[in-house]
Amino acid sequence: MNVRVRFLPDDITVDAEVGEPLLDVADRAGVFIPTGCLMGSCYACSVEVEDGDTIRACIAAVPPGREQLTINLFSDPTW
Template identity: 35%
Template sequence: MSGRITFWPSGTTIEVKPGTPILSAARRAGVLIQTRCGGNAACFMCKVKIRPGSDLMPIADEEKRKLAGLEEEGYRLACQAKVRGVVQVDVPLDPLRAAVQKLLAKQAEEKDELW
């Protein structure tokens, strides 16, 4: 049996061995997930939202402690969450890209108001 992860919003899909951390799969697939600690569950930057119906290995106590209840809303740490089957992951935009997109949207809105 193999695992498969689809990363959203890009739609990039990759086949992986069960037990592969989401962060490792993302790196192999060329999907950027921010991290500062190198995958040691210390920085909390690799937090991703797991779509309902995804098949991950059970959450470990350390990750659960770090998430402090966010796992109940579907969040997991990409460095700790391990694939068991088919997984769908929503990857947040990195902060700089998100800020640029917000600024561009605001400028487009202002331009539309002028016309």
């Protein structure tokens, strides 16, 4: 099943497969998400999903049960 993933603030949309790593989806869409440890510990890859929850993109995948997922990218000057 495909999920439309929309990256804000640039409003870039790409189709992704359920279970596909979020960093891979972003890379395919040409969207840069900063990373540090790649284990979720440093929070460099924190992004906000449409319901207001913050997730770490390096350990997150496209979730099942939805047709669209909106990701709001943070701007962190330390990364």
